[in-house]
Amino acid sequence: MFLTDLQQGKKAVITNLGMMNxxxxxxxxxxxxxxxxxxxxxxxxxxxxxxxVEVCGQCICLRRKDAACIGVK
Amino acid sequence: MSQIALFGNPNTGKTSLFNNLTGSYEYVGNWSGVTVEKKVGILRHQHIHIVDLPGVYSLHPLSRDEGVATEFLLTESFSAILNIVDASQLKRNLHLTVQLLEFGKPLIIALNMIDVAERRGVKVDVEKISQYVGVPVVPIIARTGKGIDGLVHAVLSTSKQEAQRFFLNYGIEVETAIHRISEQLPTELNLSKRWLALQFLEENQRVHEYLQASVDIGPLLEVRNRVQELIGRPLPQYIHDVREKWIVDVIEKTTIIAPKQPLTITERIDAIVTNKYLGIPIFLLFMYIMFMLTFDWLGSPLADLLDQFFSGPLTDGLSKLLSIVGASPFIKELVLNGIVSGVGGVLVFVPQIFILFFFISFLEDSGYMARVAMVMDRFMEAIGLNGKAFIPMIIGFGCNVPGVMAARTIEQPKERLLTILLLPFMSCSARLPVYALFVGTFFTKHEALVVFLLYVLGIVVALLLAKLFSSTLLKNESSIFVVELPPYRMPQALTLWRSTWDKGKGFVRKAGTFIFAGSVAIWLLTYIGPKGIGVGMDDSFLAAIGGVLAPILAPLGFGTWQAGASLITGFLAKEVVVSTMNIIYHAKNMDALQGLMVHYFTPLSAISFMTFVLLYIPCLATVATIHKETNSRKWTFISISCALCIAYLVSFSIYEGGKLLGFS
Structure with a gap:
């Protein structure tokens, strides 16, 4: 699934960044x-x-269309 | 004299440290990209230059400000690197450290924000990490200045040491490639060959260009392609992973991370200000409070007090003094009607401008700035920009010049250019005296509201223009938006004051130089005319010059030579519009000027005039900065001509439209 499918407040592991800009x-x-x-x-x-999103204790803001390319599990 | 360069990730406190080391007061803030140009200072009591560079995540520049740092490594000579590392974000920060270590120059790590890290449950063993990395590590808190003495000591002793010997093994394939590439590099290159080879393998575009200038790049590319095939995946990623593995290992051995803490303050604040529904209303509320304080609640009463002082005690005192020393009537006129009205007329707005700057400083230092970029992004995307462009725009409310510079942090050239082009429409603080003068005369009941609407008008025009440009001249380039959200922190009173003063002093200095000289010149132009000296105002040179413009301005509702003349002089700096009017109308103080204005303007033409001043042309300093930043005469010219046309059109529609609707 993709980052955009994640529910607010939920965690996942990043599996694929290959499709991104x-x-x-x-x-x-x-x-x-x-x-x-x-x-x-x-x-x-x-x-x-x-x-x-928060990764390694750091908050990052990114666009939805980019988030839709991040595969998570 | 030796030179030490400050490197570090964005928003890790490089400039705070720089200020502490050098005793200067460079601009600091709590968001990524405050420093966009290198700055040089001198280490306290020592003959060592310190260079503050824009923050970078790695040595591969993605935006213009990051390019400054890589450029520095390649082209400038320096004796050591001071690498500032955020202890609460070790993993990410150490990637840059590795690249800097490979560069081969002596290096000292300043481990910053150890207090923040400890609050997050991260404890770093400084001794151990220093052993692993092989260079001195000094813990500091740059904001408060803690640990700076130890750092200075380390810097002084390191500059005598030899280069450090850091070596990270990238595996046989890559190491062979590094060796092959190094062999082909000319010996006269002053830089570490290993570093150049690695950066080249990582596809650093800037290093690629650098090498291209001195060697045949073909064989190097061949080496790169071959090793890429051997490894079977993109080299930059491979090299990144090797470093990552080493970094994780170092961190594991040197730091203790406590289990996840309860909700931090930042998280609690963020739950409200970046709330799905409340985000934008909260931002607008903040802006509203800022305007009310600047114009209604606090700023105007203070400005009135200052005005009374200038027109009363100061003018009387000066007048008496001049009589005592026996000054000629000419000098007396020049001082009282020229300088005091011109410079004083602008200085009375100092309180309002400082309040505005105080808010902007607060915004910058608290960490809210990056959230504003996030909240506004959806909206900015619709017009072909991104949320990051909103930061230069807010800075532009203070002064357009740093706003134009701040646009450097925007990655895409198109978005950066667009941001620069629309910045002059952000109503800067120099335009504020003009509004204050007019709203104080014609709209006493709704001062803040009218001014707020003018600011909004500026933004709307800017955004429409952005939309127009991004869908015509500059299409076909995708927009990019990634921004780091720093933790909130309570701005320190001292930092806030310095930051406010730093911005505000430019205004005061302008009053003493530019506006002073301008006032003298303008007064002289009103004093002499084609027929001689001491002529009536209407026969003066200034009237003749302004008179040329008057017929053109007539459809806008202010076809007088006075308006024309003040607009011409306003190109120097927008507050000169007010100085000129003070001198032309022979006003002793703001009240008197406002009394006189009623004869020359109506409420409708006042709005038309304010709109025109808002939009008509970027000031001289901004034009120069736009030219420097775009490096293009064409775009500078477009920026100026666009502004003039838009100002004319908008003022025309407001005035003529208003008349049709029955306003006067």
Missing amino acids: EVVKQRLIHMGLQEGEEICLKCVMPFGGPLM
Whole structure:
């Protein structure tokens, strides 16, 4: 499943970043969001807005269309 | 003189440390991308230069500000690296550290935010980590200055040491490739060959270009492709994973992480301010409070007090003093009608501007700024921008120049250019005196509301323009938005004050230089005319110059030479509009000027005039910055001409439309 399928407040492990836009992927990896890490969906902005996730104790905000490319388990 | 470079991830406190080390007061804030240009300072009591660089996650630049750091490594000479590492985010921070260690220069790690880390249950064994990494590690708290003395000591002793010998084995395939590439690099390159080879293998575009300039890149590419095939997956990822493994190992051996703590304050605040439904209303409420305090509740009464002082005791005192020293009537006129009205007319707005800057500083330092970017992203996406562009826009409310600079943190060139182009429509603090003057005259009951609407108008025009550009001239580039949300912290009173003062002092300094000189020049232009010296105002040169514009401005409701002249001079700096009016209308103070304005403006033409001032042209300093940042005459010209056309159109519609609707 994908990050966008996760329920708010729930955790999962990142399994696949392969489908993402290259620049976004690089940024996320720099910030610590990489395969094998645990990710928690903190909140979702309305009207298809961005998502806030927590990885390694760091909050990161990313767009929904990018989150939809992150495979989690 | 030796030079030490400060490297670190974004928002790890590099600039705070820089300020502590050098005793200067550079701009700090709690979001990623505060520093966008390198800054040089001198270590206290020592002959050592310290260079503060924009924060980077790795040495592969993704945005313009990050490019500054890589560029520095490649082209500048320095003796050591001071790597600041956020103890609460060790894993991520150490990736940069590894790359810097491979660079080969002496390195010291300043382990910052040990207090934050401890509160999160992370305890780092400093001795041990220093052993593993092989370089000195000094724990500090940059915000409070704790541990700085120890760091200075370490810096001084390291600069005498030899280069450190860090070695991380990337496995036989990659090591062979590194060896092959190193062999082909010319010996005269001053940089570590291993580092260059590794960065090249990692597909660092900037290093690629650098090597291309001195060697034939073909064989190097061949080596890279071959090792990539051998490994069977993308090299950058492979190298990242090797480093990650080493880092995890180091962390495991040197830190103790307590089990997950209960909800932190940050999480509790975030539950409210980034709430699905409350996020945007809370942001708007914050802005509303800011405007009410600036204009109604606190700012206006203070400005009135200052105005009374300038027009009363100060003018009387100066007038007496000038009589005592026997100044000629010319000098007396120049000082009282030129300088005091011109400079004083602008200085009375100091309290309001400082209140505004105080709020912007609070926004920057608390950590809310990045949340604003998140809350606004959906909206910004709709017009072809991203939420990050909102940060330069808010800074632009203070002054457009740093706003334009702040756009450097935006990754996509298109979005960055767009942000720069629409920034001049953000109503900066220099435009505030103009509004304050007019709303104080014509809209005494709704001061804050009218000004708020002007700010909103600026934003709306900017966004419409962004939409227009992004769907015509600059389409076909996807938009990117990833932002780090830093933990909240209570801004320290001292930092807040410094930050406010730092922004505000520019305004005060402008009053003493630009506006002072401008006032003298303007007054002289009103004093002399084609027919001689000491002519009536209407026969002066200024009237002649402004008169050229008057017929063009007539459809906007202010076709007087006075308005034309003040708008021309307003290009220097927008607050000069007020100085010019003070001088032209011979007003002793704001009340007198407001009394006079009623004869020349109606409420409707006042709105039209304020709108025109809001939009008509970026000030001289902003134009220069736009040119520097876009590096293009074409876009600078587009920015200016766009502003002029839009200002004319909008003011025209407001005035003529208002007349049709029966307003006056």
